[in-house]
Amino acid sequence: MKKPRQKGETKKPQGQAPAVLHAFSVAHAARITGLSKSRLTRWDREGFFSPEHADEEDRGNPYSRVYSFVDLVGLRTLAILTDRHRISLAELRKTYPELAKRVKRPSSDTQLSVLNGKVVWDLDDLPRDRHGQIAGRHIELPTVASEIAKKAEELRIRNKNQIGATE
Helix, strand or coil: CCCCCCCCCCCCCCCCCCCCCCEEEEEHHHHHHCCCHHHHHHHHHHHCCCCCCCCCHHHHCCCCCEHHHHHHHHHHHHHHHHHHHHCCCHHHHHHHHHHHHCCCCCCCCCCCCECEEEEEEEEECCCCCCCECCCCEEEEEECCCCHHHHHHHHHCCCCCHHCCCCC
């Protein structure tokens, strides 16, 4: 016997995972990636990392900067590089143009690693530094897409006192 649906409960198609959110405000991006809103805003203003959906003519509007899911994966990767592995922004600024020649989204389209304080990447299963030199032993960064998906899904969860309220 089937369990009756509760009020407000939606039916999920069998065999399909819940849909992942695809648009995130600066506040949501900060909460999910662990980066501060000020850091996100500064990186955007400096041109280091701008949201995929950005209206340059209406920067004062809080919804003129909308991050995509892929943006959040990239931002979380950058957070790991800068916070956990202490890679400087100067090093990332040198590395990313070289990596951008090879992949569309450097911080989310390839597995990045750290070796001796430098960012290396795996393009042909051999980790390389920004000069294309094959690197020896390295520390692989964790895959973050599933972590971001989980945190994005948590944004949907509301307590009863939050229903009908805006953030």
